[in-house]
Amino acid sequence: MKPERYYSLQMNIHRKNRLEEQLVSVTDPTDFSRTLLPQMVEFDTLLRCHICKDFIKAPVLTPCGHTFCSLCIREYLNREMKCPLCLVELRESMLRSDFLVSEIVGSFKSIRAELIKFLEPGKCPPLDAGNQQGGCGSPIEIASGDPVEGTDENEQDEDEDDDVRIISMSKWENDDQQARQHLFSSPSARKRQRTDSPVVSTIDNMLVKPKTEAKLADAQCPICQRYFVLDYLQRTHLDECLNGIAGNVGAEEPSGSVATRNPVRQREPATETLSKPQVPKVDSEQFVIRYLESGQNRNFNRLPKLNYSSLSQSQLKQKLLALKLPTSGSRKQMISRYNHYEMLWNSNFLDSLELVDERELRRRLASWESTHNNSGSQTKSIISTMMGGATAKLKDFKNDRFDRKGWMLEHRHEFKELIKEARSKLGKKEEISIYSNHTELSQEKSIEFPQSQGSPSSAQMLPQGSQGQRENN
Amino acid sequence: MSKTAQRRLLKELQQLMKDSPEGIVAGPKNENDLFLWDCLISGPPDSPYEGGVFNATLEFPRDYPLSPPRLVFTPSILHPNIYPNGEVCISILHSPGEDPNMYELAEERWSPVQSVEKILLSVTSMLSEPNVESGANIDACILWRDNRPEFIRRVKLAVCKSLGF
Numbered sequence: 001m002k003p004e005r006y007y008s009l010q011m012n013i014h015r016k017n018r019l020e021e022q023l024v025s026v027t028d029p030t031d032f033s034r035t036l037l038p039q040m041v042e043f044d045t046l047l048r049c050h051i052c053k054d055f056i057k058a059p060v061l062t063p064c065g066h067t068f069c070s071l072c073i074r075e076y077l078n079r080e081m082k083c084p085l086c087l088v089e090l091r092e093s094m095l096r097s098d099f100l101v102s103e104i105v106g107s108f109k110s111i112r113a114e115l116i117k118f119l120e121p122g123k124c125p126p127l128d129a130g131n132q133q134g135g136c137g138s139p140i141e142i143a144s145g146d147p148v149e150g151t152d153e154n155e156q157d158e159d160e161d162d163d164v165r166i167i168s169m170s171k172w173e174n175d176d177q178q179a180r181q182h183l184f185s186s187p188s189a190r191k192r193q194r195t196d197s198p199v200v201s202t203i204d205n206m207l208v209k210p211k212t213e214a215k216l217a218d219a220q221c222p223i224c225q226r227y228f229v230l231d232y233l234q235r236t237h238l239d240e241c242l243n244g245i246a247g248n249v250g251a252e253e254p255s256g257s258v259a260t261r262n263p264v265r266q267r268e269p270a271t272e273t274l275s276k277p278q279v280p281k282v283d284s285e286q287f288v289i290r291y292l293e294s295g296q297n298r299n300f301n302r303l304p305k306l307n308y309s310s311l312s313q314s315q316l317k318q319k320l321l322a323l324k325l326p327t328s329g330s331r332k333q334m335i336s337r338y339n340h341y342e343m344l345w346n347s348n349f350l351d352s353l354e355l356v357d358e359r360e361l362r363r364r365l366a367s368w369e370s371t372h373n374n375s376g377s378q379t380k381s382i383i384s385t386m387m388g389g390a391t392a393k394l395k396d397f398k399n400d401r402f403d404r405k406g407w408m409l410e411h412r413h414e415f416k417e418l419i420k421e422a423r424s425k426l427g428k429k430e431e432i433s434i435y436s437n438h439t440e441l442s443q444e445k446s447i448e449f450p451q452s453q454g455s456p457s458s459a460q461m462l463p464q465g466s467q468g469q470r471e472n473n
Numbered sequence: 474m475s476k477t478a479q480r481r482l483l484k485e486l487q488q489l490m491k492d493s494p495e496g497i498v499a500g501p502k503n504e505n506d507l508f509l510w511d512c513l514i515s516g517p518p519d520s521p522y523e524g525g526v527f528n529a530t531l532e533f534p535r536d537y538p539l540s541p542p543r544l545v546f547t548p549s550i551l552h553p554n555i556y557p558n559g560e561v562c563i564s565i566l567h568s569p570g571e572d573p574n575m576y577e578l579a580e581e582r583w584s585p586v587q588s589v590e591k592i593l594l595s596v597t598s599m600l601s602e603p604n605v606e607s608g609a610n611i612d613a614c615i616l617w618r619d620n621r622p623e624f625i626r627r628v629k630l631a632v633c634k635s636l637g638f
Binding site for chain 2: 019022023026028030033050051052053054072075076079080082084085087371372
């Protein structure tokens, strides 16, 4: 019993960590509620699907004006032909992909972590209520929303500088028109200008300074209106200015020392490349380009819905075979297999901008089937036999929560034996059915599995015994 | 789908942990199973249930959020809309397809855009305003309608008992 307790204890620790880890990794709109810009909670919420509560993946728009993940809504419509939000009647064919939302979400996701870090209250104290500019004066506002633009002067002598001029909010409002033009100018044009970047890239621009230290950007402080080296402005001056202690610090602060303090510098290089000329891939513009190019390269057709009542068994099998899908299982299983594959296919090829190939789709289908479509004989695989025997703990074998490490640790002897056996078999008879061997072994295993059954007799069966000795030492 | 369900439950859990509505606490019963939650619901003020803290379990289906969870009070409490076995009968917990009672409005029923938080809020409002028209516990319904003081007395008794008096 002792080793078992040890294992289960260890398992619990694993699991516990996992849940905590999982919770930490889950993003939530309220992540913004404690930042300097709590209004972002709303923005973050709007970019999420109401079904899975995650950021919208391959968004589709309904005629009633609501947006969901393609897969989420298709799955829902399979059982209920209504919009989950307003309950207006809705059919799958009415859904339209929404590439703009897709790229807005993508670009927001890509900067979200940075943004939160940037908006931490510690870094830059909130503005007092009396401030005329409200939230707008804070550096955050500039970073998150403004089309920060290069001035005319910048555009003219672009060879000369890497300047990014940060203009205050009030000025931006006046220049709204101009700013818009910048946003809508073609990406290539923007690349040429380099200093004018779409909304997203400005943040990167601010966070990640160009390596070319020689020409550091001058930017205007939105509070005191003085000009500073951008790096210095955003790292140090704004805080001090907001604290009212900026009086004695000037623009002459050596940029080098500022640079060494720059923590963002250690980030992955992809985003650092922004203002280096002729960089093939600029992270933040990727979304714009992908959006502009969406709709091209769409050679895939919608996979049609089938009218199963008019399909014979063999016709249905042919349909599945044509898609290289397995034809095993009952008719009902085949139908739900086709249905799910159709959803995967359509949401991938019609609505997603990150296409995966058919092989990947089939893999996803198989993974779905293993948990959802396995009442029949064909899925009597190793896993399901294991699951059948080993009760509650194995119920979530396919899930993230399943403690793979613990499982492997616990059954390493069996696994070793399996490998050994497989190797020896490989030499002798090639034609032997591996499948049947595995099932045999796994059935044994389910008997040997003591924790879940708790019966002492089963605990004393062979491999477990040797394991126990080892643990007692 | 169970992966979707898990992710979604994690999100809801996190949200509830950050700020849960007043008088409601909810979370998974144990660390290993996200699909079974324990909830504590405090009786809403100005209702017979005021002052009580009621324990309930939420059982999520594998295809959550496509299907609604099941909410069961353990132990059961006397209420027109709670079955004697503790199961809560309110429209938000019924999926739109099934309507055994034929009276529930579609927009009040479960859809994936609902959430644990909304369910628990509905339950609190159910505690303060029982719906006698769609009773689950007929005896409680009759008592509520015909002999309110006795109903309140019994509930108060149960409340005291639940608090260990």
